[in-house]
Amino acid sequence: MIAQNFDYLTPVSLAEAFDLLNDPGAKVMAGGMSLIPMMKLRLAAPERVVDLRHVPGLNKIQQDGAMLRIGAMTTHHELESTPLVRAACPLLAQAAAAIGDVQVRNVGTIGGSIAHADPSADYPAALQALEAEIRIAHRGGERTVLAKDFFQDTFTTALEPNELIVEISVPLEAKCTGASYQKMLQPASGFAIVGIAARVSMDGGKVSMVRVGVTGLGGSSYRAANVEALLVGSEGSAADIGKAAAVVAEGIDANSDIHASAEYRAHLARVYTARALSAAIARAEAQ
Amino acid sequence: MKKSITVTINGTKHTHDVEPRLLLIHYLREVVGLTGPHIGCETSICGACTVSVDGKAIKSCAMFAVQADGREILTIEGLSADGKLHPVQQAFWEEHGLQCGYCTPGMIMASKQLIERNPSPTESEIRHGLEGNLCRCTGYQHIVAAVKAAAAKMGA
Amino acid sequence: MATTITKLDTLVGRKIKRKEDPRLITGTATYVDDIQMPGMYHACIVRSPHAAAHIRGIETKAALELPGVVAVYTGADVKDVGPVPCGASLPGLRVPHHHILAQDRVYYVGHPVAVVVARDRYIARDAVDLIEVDFDPTDAVADPEKALAEGAPAVHPQWPDNIAFNYHQENGEVDKVFAEAEVVVKQRITSQRLIPCSMETRGVVADYRSGEKALTIYSSSQIPHLMRSLVAGMLGIPENKLRVVAPEVGGGFGCKLNVYAEEALMGFIAIRTGKPVKWIESRREHMQATIHGRGHVDYYEIAARRDGVITGIKLKLIQDLGSYHQLLTPVIPTLSVLMMPGLYRCKTVRADIVGVFTNCVPTDAYRGAGRPEATHGIERMVDILAAELKMDPVEIRLKNFIHSDEFPYATGTGLMYDSGDYTKPLKTALEMANYNELRAEQTKARAAGRYMGIGLSTYGEICAIGPSPATPAGGWESATVRVEPSGTVTVLTGIKPQGQGEETTFSQIAADELGVGFDDVVVMHGDTSVVQYGIGTFGSRATAIGGTAMYLAIQELKTKIKRFGAMLLDSDDVSYANGRCTCNKSGKSVSLAEIAGAAHRAMKLPANTEPGLVASNFWEPPNFTFPFGAHIVVTEIDKDTGAIEIRRYIAVDDCGKVINPLIVAGQVQGGVVQGLGQALYEHGIYDDSGQLLTGEFMDYAIPKASMSPNIEMASTETPTPVNPLRVKGVGEAATIGCSPAVVNSVVDALSPLGVRHLDMPLTSEKIWKVLQGGRA
Ligand SMILES: Cc1cc2nc3c(=O)[nH]c(=O)nc-3n(C[C@H](O)[C@H](O)[C@H](O)COP(=O)(O)OP(=O)(O)OC[C@H]3O[C@@H](n4cnc5c(N)ncnc54)[C@H](O)[C@@H]3O)c2cc1C
Ligand code: FES
Numbered sequence A: 001m002i003a004q005n006f007d008y009l010t011p012v013s014l015a016e017a018f019d020l021l022n023d024p025g026a027k028v029m030a031g032g033m034s035l036i037p038m039m040k041l042r043l044a045a046p047e048r049v050v051d052l053r054h055v056p057g058l059n060k061i062q063q064d065g066a067m068l069r070i071g072a073m074t075t076h077h078e079l080e081s082t083p084l085v086r087a088a089c090p091l092l093a094q095a096a097a098a099i100g101d102v103q104v105r106n107v108g109t110i111g112g113s114i115a116h117a118d119p120s121a122d123y124p125a126a127l128q129a130l131e132a133e134i135r136i137a138h139r140g141g142e143r144t145v146l147a148k149d150f151f152q153d154t155f156t157t158a159l160e161p162n163e164l165i166v167e168i169s170v171p172l173e174a175k176c177t178g179a180s181y182q183k184m185l186q187p188a189s190g191f192a193i194v195g196i197a198a199r200v201s202m203d204g205g206k207v208s209m210v211r212v213g214v215t216g217l218g219g220s221s222y223r224a225a226n227v228e229a230l231l232v233g234s235e236g237s238a239a240d241i242g243k244a245a246a247v248v249a250e251g252i253d254a255n256s257d258i259h260a261s262a263e264y265r266a267h268l269a270r271v272y273t274a275r276a277l278s279a280a281i282a283r284a285e286a287q
Numbered sequence B: 001m002k003k004s005i006t007v008t009i010n011g012t013k014h015t016h017d018v019e020p021r022l023l024l025i026h027y028l029r030e031v032v033g034l035t036g037p038h039i040g041c042e043t044s045i046c047g048a049c050t051v052s053v054d055g056k057a058i059k060s061c062a063m064f065a066v067q068a069d070g071r072e073i074l075t076i077e078g079l080s081a082d083g084k085l086h087p088v089q090q091a092f093w094e095e096h097g098l099q100c101g102y103c104t105p106g107m108i109m110a111s112k113q114l115i116e117r118n119p120s121p122t123e124s125e126i127r128h129g130l131e132g133n134l135c136r137c138t139g140y141q142h143i144v145a146a147v148k149a150a151a152a153k154m155g156a
Numbered sequence C: 001m002a003t004t005i006t007k008l009d010t011l012v013g014r015k016i017k018r019k020e021d022p023r024l025i026t027g028t029a030t031y032v033d034d035i036q037m038p039g040m041y042h043a044c045i046v047r048s049p050h051a052a053a054h055i056r057g058i059e060t061k062a063a064l065e066l067p068g069v070v071a072v073y074t075g076a077d078v079k080d081v082g083p084v085p086c087g088a089s090l091p092g093l094r095v096p097h098h099h100i101l102a103q104d105r106v107y108y109v110g111h112p113v114a115v116v117v118a119r120d121r122y123i124a125r126d127a128v129d130l131i132e133v134d135f136d137p138t139d140a141v142a143d144p145e146k147a148l149a150e151g152a153p154a155v156h157p158q159w160p161d162n163i164a165f166n167y168h169q170e171n172g173e174v175d176k177v178f179a180e181a182e183v184v185v186k187q188r189i190t191s192q193r194l195i196p197c198s199m200e201t202r203g204v205v206a207d208y209r210s211g212e213k214a215l216t217i218y219s220s221s222q223i224p225h226l227m228r229s230l231v232a233g234m235l236g237i238p239e240n241k242l243r244v245v246a247p248e249v250g251g252g253f254g255c256k257l258n259v260y261a262e263e264a265l266m267g268f269i270a271i272r273t274g275k276p277v278k279w280i281e282s283r284r285e286h287m288q289a290t291i292h293g294r295g296h297v298d299y300y301e302i303a304a305r306r307d308g309v310i311t312g313i314k315l316k317l318i319q320d321l322g323s324y325h326q327l328l329t330p331v332i333p334t335l336s337v338l339m340m341p342g343l344y345r346c347k348t349v350r351a352d353i354v355g356v357f358t359n360c361v362p363t364d365a366y367r368g369a370g371r372p373e374a375t376h377g378i379e380r381m382v383d384i385l386a387a388e389l390k391m392d393p394v395e396i397r398l399k400n401f402i403h404s405d406e407f408p409y410a411t412g413t414g415l416m417y418d419s420g421d422y423t424k425p426l427k428t429a430l431e432m433a434n435y436n437e438l439r440a441e442q443t444k445a446r447a448a449g450r451y452m453g454i455g456l457s458t459y460g461e462i463c464a465i466g467p468s469p470a471t472p473a474g475g476w477e478s479a480t481v482r483v484e485p486s487g488t489v490t491v492l493t494g495i496k497p498q499g500q501g502e503e504t505t506f507s508q509i510a511a512d513e514l515g516v517g518f519d520d521v522v523v524m525h526g527d528t529s530v531v532q533y534g535i536g537t538f539g540s541r542a543t544a545i546g547g548t549a550m551y552l553a554i555q556e557l558k559t560k561i562k563r564f565g566a567m568l569l570d571s572d573d574v575s576y577a578n579g580r581c582t583c584n585k586s587g588k589s590v591s592l593a594e595i596a597g598a599a600h601r602a603m604k605l606p607a608n609t610e611p612g613l614v615a616s617n618f619w620e621p622p623n624f625t626f627p628f629g630a631h632i633v634v635t636e637i638d639k640d641t642g643a644i645e646i647r648r649y650i651a652v653d654d655c656g657k658v659i660n661p662l663i664v665a666g667q668v669q670g671g672v673v674q675g676l677g678q679a680l681y682e683h684g685i686y687d688d689s690g691q692l693l694t695g696e697f698m699d700y701a702i703p704k705a706s707m708s709p710n711i712e713m714a715s716t717e718t719p720t721p722v723n724p725l726r727v728k729g730v731g732e733a734a735t736i737g738c739s740p741a742v743v744n745s746v747v748d749a750l751s752p753l754g755v756r757h758l759d760m761p762l763t764s765e766k767i768w769k770v771l772q773g774g775r776a
């Protein structure tokens, strides 16, 4: 478990980071919680590691109108524990708290997690349900990509080489909206066998808005639009939820491994979708 | 390719030239000579290598020594530097929170973080708060008791 | 200066904080990987990625050219070293020659093929990538039943049937009993492969002094003396030129009750290079190349009367041996046979073992070693029989227990159970659980469509292993007790703890016996040049046998102490208590320190008495000991996901006399959670091609704190007559009691669906499938 040698670089500005990343052998590092294990397994062997730790301004959490803007270098622990996030976007705090363990959460970052795009990672489900906007910078410019377009496949995102995630924006939780993240843990690694994020708004006893993000089931996280379509406009009863949750795995080529077969994962996705929706509705109604 | 790093470890400044790929755990154990933190898995699961960096518990098998440049590290050896056991150490002793002791330095460092963030944790909070640390000997029950006892003492 | 204090309290039986702990909680203990030596080399082993392959060639040139690489050795270099020893002897046993590095073939994933020696471990690791081994993979077989099938690939070509041995044992008129039985139940029951996962992996440092022709091996071992004998043989050096030191050992659970290729390999390197060398097993290597446990496929049949009395037990045991025999590999299943009647009176038994080679790492002793498999089997079968007869599992056990007035009890498998009162822990556990209320709650839960289970196991154990005729290398244990000139006490014991806390329990006993303070006793172990020959720590033997050897040495010492005391007091009527020798007539007394001083200065000696205060004892136990207990587990199943919740865990254990309740509680808790790991989570999985799918902690789930229950505990104390301390042993007990209790509970929960048996581990998915299909 020893990495191949590399050169270690610590830029102090984004501009310098882009300069350093201009080299095809360079790889950016945030918390290193995914990158370092890959390097130790020699599945990754960058010649240069560009550590963003000294680049200022990448770990701010700020409210901006109806949005919460989160710097890419914000750690999982900061997200789960910052009062502003817990109050304004509890779904994200809940997803952050579900990640790995304390030591990993102390170091790992949201930018690193979503750039890595592990099919079993927790944030992607939440970001899908939140319709998050991911701000990506490159030398001399930036663009914003929606979560649904960002996560493309297993370990594959919309990021181009030499691009960096700088910020993730999520909507503040609106009135009468509730959300919940529900996860079945792989007992050894703690990653999600499936993880479901649900966001629901209730209006006059009816579901006026619903978003469902899914992780762990397929090659990439996704938004379950079919579930949403079945539930919106309903009363959100147990029967409504059951009917909607039943379709969450439709058309998905479910993952299969020693921890869960495809069939079981698909089943779990349905169960956890129902659980996340019920919890979200209960919270929405409690508001 | 070597980098010069300066790290404050248990209150003492250390400066060394290290290969960037040198893991912090190997740096602590083999360069600085602090063999309290252990290696149990090298895959960031077991937590035996847990130390505190700038006040945060981290797994030192998942960090390069160069990343610690300019930071403050506390290892198990530094907990009782003045010769007096830290309340968490004392509680592990009194509650028999260890058997072979291999997981213990990491377990104590993680428990310390847990209590700092949650001064009166419930049993369930302790069990979940220690999910980054494996122990093959104790079955955890006495560890839970130790954390509770330490929390009570530290709160008092 | 004498620190002997007069004290009246006894320490035995009390919760005493461990004296091991100060070094462990401050990070100042020395485990193998903490050893640093000037100029020390590091070794990294090249292992086979294939389960079965021919080695066509090995290219080492690029590795040797890497700066910092000192040497690369392959099978050819070490073909005369070894073989890795198998201590077992069974009639007709086939023993493959186990080279320390593969010769022309590899037999399992992880099989060592070559070793790189370099100046540091990073360079050694880099060099491994530069070694090219030309493998020609062949068909492999990883499942023992498949290995027995016609046409299966031969693990060792010279034995195409893959059978290493057959073993038969029988007592009573088995055929007749089964023919006449009112009821017969049958079940196939597996005990899956488990990976020991001591948190400290294995590790070896070897240091050779060429001037003295003396080799020192530091190894994380449970058996330093046996290792010395065996490794000296492997390397062809005189035994008295080899010193083995087992420093602090970070857990063993049986996997360090062994001698592996690496000890001899590091010894070979140290001798060849003249420099110290270190090898530390990576976690992946631990999963691939350290022994696994269990690996049983058992076919049980039980004959019984309609009233629930068991009349006969038949077992066909297929043992997955892996590709080689490690130290005890083939004898482990024979322990299962010994234990197969459990706590029950039935003496009519038949067992057939077939030991099967597979292209996997060898199985060997892992916490319980053969006994958990047997207990799991009988405890499951008793429940199956109870279900068949519609009896309560408590009632059927009470009906079959050996009665407390029947001890010593000769079993049908050749054991003599020492003492027991099996209803006692069961009754205690039932009271703690409030069993009748639980059953009432279960009835309600079932009516409400919930799956709640109540399961129990009443288990027995063979501990204090064991009389020498029953072990391959001696079953005695040794101790030397010295009173130093100042009056402090040093104990040298042949056992080798790995967390069990004998420095503490032995100090308690010694302090009580000699009337000195707890802190005045130092217990030393694990260094063959310090401690007289000993056997080691395994089979829950350390206190029962090693403690007894110490106790007897102390008794001898006390006689001598009294002789010196009598001389100093000028009396022929003295007694010794509380660290003082007192003249019974005058009431005058002298302290142990004064006596020790006199015995060492030796200005004057009692008649026929040598100077000094030291005594040694090598104690051969007359029998094993047989602890027992009862565990009750309440589970509830999440109908939607199949996830199992352990609602309550009750453990009542009887391990004979308790020296330190804190330590016994720790052993029970740790044991339960290891048993729970087997019951719910752990499985060393090989795919059909012999690839290990659970090769890291990312995939092999040992229980975390959040997955472990809070255990409600009690104990009963039934002393053993086998040793003067009256202790039985507790290291493995709870592991043995746990897995059947958990599985019985889950099967009970699902019994309304017609479920009669489920094989471990009881993963959520497995349970969900049962819920889907109604049957496993
Ligand atoms: C033991 C363990 C358990 C874990 N359990 C979970 C879990 O339960 N759920 C879960 O979701 N995750 C889990 N993780 C993964 C964890 O969340 C990681 O922190 C995260 O995946 C990576 O974040 P990082 O900051 O450490 O990124 P790094 O490891 O530094 O980087 C990851 C990748 O992202 C790239 N990258 C980093 N930052 C940026 C950026 N700003 N712009 C562009 N690219 C960037 C890197 O080049 C690299 O390819 C676990 C990890 C460990 C070690
Ligand atoms: S060694 Fe670092 S987590 Fe196991």
Ligand code: FES
Residues within 6 Å of the ligand: B097, B098, B099, B100, B101, B102, B103, B104, B134, B135, B136, B137, B138, C199, C250, C251, C499
């Ligand atoms: S005390 Fe041995 S691993 Fe925890």
